Amino acid sequence: MIEPYNDNLSITAQCRLLSISRSGLYYAPKGESPLNLKFMRLIDEQFLRTPFYGSRQMARHLRREGYCIGRHRVRRLMRLMGIEAIYQKPRTSDPHPDHKIYPYLLRNLSITKPNQVWCTDITYIPIKRGLLYLVAIMDWHSRKVLSWRFCVEALEESLMIHGKPEIFNTAQGSQFTSCDFTDVLKAHEIKISMDGKGRWMDNVFIERLWRSMKYECVYLKAFETGAQARAEICAWMNFYNHQRPHSTFNGRTPNEVYNGMKFQGCAPEHQRQAA
Numbered sequence: 001m002i003e004p005y006n007d008n009l010s011i012t013a014q015c016r017l018l019s020i021s022r023s024g025l026y027y028a029p030k031g032e033s034p035l036n037l038k039f040m041r042l043i044d045e046q047f048l049r050t051p052f053y054g055s056r057q058m059a060r061h062l063r064r065e066g067y068c069i070g071r072h073r074v075r076r077l078m079r080l081m082g083i084e085a086i087y088q089k090p091r092t093s094d095p096h097p098d099h100k101i102y103p104y105l106l107r108n109l110s111i112t113k114p115n116q117v118w119c120t121d122i123t124y125i126p127i128k129r130g131l132l133y134l135v136a137i138m139d140w141h142s143r144k145v146l147s148w149r150f151c152v153e154a155l156e157e158s159l160m161i162h163g164k165p166e167i168f169n170t171a172q173g174s175q176f177t178s179c180d181f182t183d184v185l186k187a188h189e190i191k192i193s194m195d196g197k198g199r200w201m202d203n204v205f206i207e208r209l210w211r212s213m214k215y216e217c218v219y220l221k222a223f224e225t226g227a228q229a230r231a232e233i234c235a236w237m238n239f240y241n242h243q244r245p246h247s248t249f250n251g252r253t254p255n256e257v258y259n260g261m262k263f264q265g266c267a268p269e270h271q272r273q274a275a
Contacts, residue, residue, distance in 0.1 A: 032080075032130070036073075036077060037126065037128065037129075039062070039067070039069060039073070039074070039077055040077050040080070040081055040126060041126050041219070042062060042065070042067075043058055043062075043074065043077060043078060043081065043083075044081065044083070044124075044126065044214070045214075045219060046058065046061055046062075047083055048210075048211050048214060048215070051085070052085050053085060054084070054085040055071050055072075055074045055075035055078055056071050058074050058078065059071040059073075059074040062074065080131075081124055081131065082124060083124075100177065100182070101172055101177060101194055102182075102192040102193060102194045103193070104169075104193055104194060104195060105167050105169070105191060105193035106140075106167070106169055106193055109167075111140050111141050112141065113141055114139050114141050114142050114144075114257070114258045114259075114260075115139065115162065115163060115164070115165050115166070116140070116141060116165060116166050116167065117139075117140035117141070117165055117166065117167045117168070117169060117193075118138065118139055118140065118146065118158070118165040118167070118168045118169070119137070119138050119140050119168070119170070119205065119206050120135060120136065120137045120138070120154070120155070120168070120169075120170050120171075120176065120206065121135070121136065121170070121171055121206040121207065121210070122134065122135045122171075122173065122175060123210045125218055125223070125229055125233070126218070126223070127223040127224065127225060127226060127228075127229055128222075128223065128224045128225070132226055132229055134148060134149075135148065135149065135154050135175070136148040136154070136206065136209065136237075137154050137155060137158045138205060138206050138209060139162075139165075139254075139258055140169070140205060141257070141258075142249075142254045142257035142258035143205055143209070143248070143254040143257070144241055144254035144255055144257070144258040145209065145237050145240060145241055145254070146161070147161070148233070148237060152180050152181055152184065155181065155184055155185075159184070164188045164189075164190055166190070167190070167191045167192075167193050168185050168190050168191070168192055168193065169193040169194065169195070170192075170193070170194055170195070171194065171195050172194050172195060176194070177194075209240075212240070213233070213236060213237075213240070216236065217232055217233060217236040218233075240254065241253065241254050241255045
């Protein structure tokens with residue numbers, strides 16, 4: 001728009017004609033300061049423990065930990081991260097006013113086999129100079145992560161590799177209510193289920209996945225770049241699916257449950273005594 005080397009019009013004249021300030025032309029947006037990035041990590045860690053904390057309570061918590069920070073700063077950072085207390089859903093799950101909201105189909109439903117129900121959710125990953133957003137698709141019965149990355153691409157990848165579920169459950173976020181996403185499900189004749197408004201427990205298994213991933217990988221690694229985040233999360237997802245034992249399944253991994261494999265190791269003591 002602005003031509004710095006125009007021989008006929010100076011930069012000042014071009015800015016005046018376009019009704020923009022000269023200072024605005026040279027402004028380069030800056031990322032968050034190292035201190036704010038530290039606060040964001042602390043807020044996210046505490047939010048996983050106490051998702052009912054709003055900005056006031058979160059600011060009190062940080063001040064008790066020895067940090068000089070006010071409520072307004074905490075509120076701005078929480079908004080930037082897309083998190084709010086559980087009585088209001090996170091901004092990553094705000095519905096679009098023009099998108100259709102589907103009913104929740106899982107209440108009182110007995111989920112007994114893989115590929116009966118899939119679910120998805122989105123979370124934020126902190127890196128040194130900002131945020132990344134991660135979406136994962138999980139098999140509800142086995143807790144296996146079928147794919148993870150961007151929204152529609154993750155869905156199409158899961159369908160191509162693993163077939164299709166009977167029901168697909170999501171939050172009410174605009175990413176999941178968009179036609180780009182729901183049309184893929186409709187084309188495969190998959191029933192669409194959505195969490196109730198403000199009911200984070202309706203998708204509790206993938207919420208637990210985010211908690212485990214952040215405590216076991218994200219916070220331990222302190223990612224510098226997006227490339228590092230992708231590599232480390234990929235390694236952790238493989239560990240989660242294939243090596244991490246799950247107490248719900250008596251020590252079997254999600255991949256073993258998903259594929260109907262027997263326990264690969266010594267049985268728990270109570271099972272040995274029963275035998």
